[in-house]
Amino acid sequence: MNKLKKTPIEKIVSPIQSFIKNEKAGGIVLGISVVIALILANSPLAEEYYHILEHKFGFQLDGSTYFEYNLHHWINDGLMAIFFFVVGLELKREIVGGELSNPRKALLPIAAAFGGMAVPAAIYLLLNPTGEVHSGWGIPMATDIAFALGVLYLLGNRIPLTLKVFLTALAIVDDLGAVLVIAFFYTSNISMFHLIIGALVLLAMYIGNKMGVRSILFYAILGIGGVWTTFLLSGVHATIAAVLAAFTIPADVKINEKIFSNNIQKLLDKFKSIDPDNSKPTLTNEQLHILEEIQNSTVAATPPLQRLEHAMHPMVTFLIIPIFALANAGVSLAIDMEHLFSTNVALGVALGLLVGKVVGVVGFTLLLVKLKVAPFPEGMNVRNLFGLGLLASIGFTMSLFVTSLAFSHEEYMTQAKIGIFAASIIGGILGYYVLSKQSKKQL
Numbered sequence: 001m002n003k004l005k006k007t008p009i010e011k012i013v014s015p016i017q018s019f020i021k022n023e024k025a026g027g028i029v030l031g032i033s034v035v036i037a038l039i040l041a042n043s044p045l046a047e048e049y050y051h052i053l054e055h056k057f058g059f060q061l062d063g064s065t066y067f068e069y070n071l072h073h074w075i076n077d078g079l080m081a082i083f084f085f086v087v088g089l090e091l092k093r094e095i096v097g098g099e100l101s102n103p104r105k106a107l108l109p110i111a112a113a114f115g116g117m118a119v120p121a122a123i124y125l126l127l128n129p130t131g132e133v134h135s136g137w138g139i140p141m142a143t144d145i146a147f148a149l150g151v152l153y154l155l156g157n158r159i160p161l162t163l164k165v166f167l168t169a170l171a172i173v174d175d176l177g178a179v180l181v182i183a184f185f186y187t188s189n190i191s192m193f194h195l196i197i198g199a200l201v202l203l204a205m206y207i208g209n210k211m212g213v214r215s216i217l218f219y220a221i222l223g224i225g226g227v228w229t230t231f232l233l234s235g236v237h238a239t240i241a242a243v244l245a246a247f248t249i250p251a252d253v254k255i256n257e258k259i260f261s262n263n264i265q266k267l268l269d270k271f272k273s274i275d276p277d278n279s280k281p282t283l284t285n286e287q288l289h290i291l292e293e294i295q296n297s298t299v300a301a302t303p304p305l306q307r308l309e310h311a312m313h314p315m316v317t318f319l320i321i322p323i324f325a326l327a328n329a330g331v332s333l334a335i336d337m338e339h340l341f342s343t344n345v346a347l348g349v350a351l352g353l354l355v356g357k358v359v360g361v362v363g364f365t366l367l368l369v370k371l372k373v374a375p376f377p378e379g380m381n382v383r384n385l386f387g388l389g390l391l392a393s394i395g396f397t398m399s400l401f402v403t404s405l406a407f408s409h410e411e412y413m414t415q416a417k418i419g420i421f422a423a424s425i426i427g428g429i430l431g432y433y434v435l436s437k438q439s440k441k442q443l
Helices: 008-021 025-041 046-054 071-097 103-127 132-141 145-153 161-185 192-210 216-234 238-246 257-273 285-300 304-328 345-370 382-391 396-406 410-442
Strands: 056-061 064-070
Touching (some): 025 046, 025 145, 025 304, 046 071, 056 071, 064 071, 071 161, 071 216, 071 238, 071 304, 071 396, 103 132, 103 161, 132 161, 132 410, 145 382, 145 396, 145 410, 161 238, 161 396, 192 216, 257 285, 345 410, 382 410, 396 410
Antiparallel strands (some): 056 064
C-alpha cells in the first residue's frame, strides 16, 4: 500500500495534530493554563497581569463608543459565548442522537447530574445562608468536562467505555443545568425590547432551519450579529444566547448513509475509469468535477450541527478555554487563613464540590438502581461509581465562570477560587486513585 510522502511542514505539524486529537490533550492544556495564571498572579508580573485584564476595548462610530468593556469582560462574555455555543451543539447532538436520546439510558446520568447539582448547592447554602456570599450557591454545582474526562482517559482502556459515556452524559446534563442557573439566577436588569429583538432573530434562525437552510454563514451572521448582540444589551447573559442559537442549527442530513455510499461508489468507479496522464501533476477537468461531486455529497451527508461542532471543538479546547483559564485562574496565594475563612465561601465551595458532588452523584444513582427505575450500565459498580463522583467534583471552568457572575467583591472571588482549586485537585487525585485500583482488580 502506497504511503503519502510527508512534506517538511507536515512533519513539523503532524505531532501537534496528533496531540490535539489525543483525548487527554484538552485537560493537559487547561491544567498548564491554570498553572501559568497562578504563577503570573504570584510573581513580580502580577500588577501587569491584572492591568492587562482591566484594559478596555470598544467600537467607535461618529464619535461615540459602543460595547466598551475591559478585556476580562470580553473574554467572559465574548469568547466564552463560543464555548457555550459548542456546549449547545453537544447538548443538541446528545438529545437528537446520543446518550440522551434514549429515555431509559439517559435517566441514570440525568439523575446523577441532578443530584450532583442539588446537593452541592444545598451544602453551600447551609454554610452561607444570608448576605452577599449567599449568591455563590451556583459555584459548586458545575463539573468541568475537559478536566474530568482528561483524568478518566489517563486510565486508558482499563476503564470500561460505559463509564466514559456515563461521565460524558452526566457532564453534558450538568452543563445544561449550569446554563439554566445562569439564565434564571445570574442575570442583571432585563431590557425587554432587546430581548424581544433577540427572540425574533432566533425565530428567523429556527424558520431557516425548517426551510432547509444549511449555510453556516446564515446562522453565524444571525447568531452573532443578532442574537448575541441583543442578548448582551438585554441584560440576559450573552452565553445563553449562544446555547439557544446552537439549538437552531440543523441536525439532519440531505441524503442518508445508504444513498451517500452508493453515490460515492459510483463516483469513485467513474474516477478510476478515467485514463490518468501520469506525465502531468494536475488533474483533468472531468476528474475535478468528480472530486467536486464527492465533496458536495459528503457535505450533504453530514449534519451542519456535527460539521460545526467538529470544526469548532479544537478552537474551544486549545484556545478559548485556556485563555479563559489564564484570565480567571490567577489568584494571589498571599492570603492568610484569617482572611480565607473570614466567610464560609471557600468552605462552602470546597465541601459542595468534594462532598456534595460525590453524595449527589452516587446517592441519586443508587436510589434509581435500588428502585429498579434504571439498571447499572455494563461494567459499572458502586466502587467505580464512587470514583466517577469524585471526578465530577472537578469544577474548574464552569465554577470559575459562575464565580465571576456571582461576586463583585474581590475577596469573595478569591475565596471561591481557592475552594474550587482545592476541591478539584483533591477530587481528581482521589478519583484517579479509586478508579485505578478498581481497574487493577478487573485485570
